[in-house]
Amino acid sequence: MSSRRATNVAGSLVVASFSAVLILSFPAGADDQGPGSGKGGKPVDEAPAGVKTTTTLPERISVDNSSGKTAITATVKNEGTKESGQIRLLVVGFDGLAVKSVQGCAAIAEKDLPAGSNSGFSCPIDNLAAGASKSYAVDATFDLSKTGKICLPVQTADGKKTFWQQGPVPFGTTNPSPNAPATPLLLGTDNTPVGPGGDELPKTGVGRDVLPLGAAGGALLAAGVAGLWWSQRRPERRES
Helix, strand or coil: CCHHHHHHHHHHHHHHHHHHHHHHHCCCCCCCCCCEECCCEEECCCCCCCCCEEEEEECEEEEECCCCEEEEEEEEEECCCCCCCCEEEEEEEEECEEEEEECCCEECCHHHCCCCEEEEEEEEECCCCCCCEEEEEEEEEECCCCCEEEEEEEEECCCCCEEEEEEEEEEECCCCCCCCCEEEEEECCCCCCCCCCCCCCCCCCCCHHHCCCCCHHHCCCCCCCCCCCCCCCCCCCCCC
16 A cells, blocks of 8 residues: 555544544534434323324433423324314423423412322313324423433323323433533433432443543433323312
8 A cells, every 4th residue: 555545544534533523522402302202102092083192202301400400392293184172281290300381381280290290281282183283392300319200191171081191201311410511311211310429420330431532422321111100090070
């Protein structure tokens, strides 16, 4: 191989390596939540013929390490061939994830919250046309010292039937970042809380803190599987 060709090849490898480091180490923007996912969701009660409601949550969110604040987009869809009629979407928080507000929705009274939840909002939908979707901006907080879950049931307007339920599905990370401005969390991943006195991250292998820049960004996070929760709903109250 000539010296000129060897130099060109070496230069190409350096550029490629540098590009890979940039891609792996560049943090995702706070508003970049990735594609929507129906992970942890399944039908519950039978919906009317031609109606097929589903929900999606972002693949990832970002939690501010100083305030614990995060933003989540909750979307409900009608993938059927007929209009949904009057339905409602619930947005419910569990454990370390507390829902503070949902745009255009009303808070669920504490006495009416599902067992085990800490917060929730009800979003009435007059009608969702076939093929249509509606998204809601969810403001929440996440206590990174705990695990956290969210649940999206789609019900009839009176709450007597649940056509679809996503969750309670966790958000979390297996690699806490207590010294970073924000911690990215992935949908379907159980959170690994930062340990006591957590200025230093726990070591998970030999020489973990001497990995080259960007190498740690290539690790994949394992996604958990969420179970159903709405099967033990409260008995309906009869109005006199």
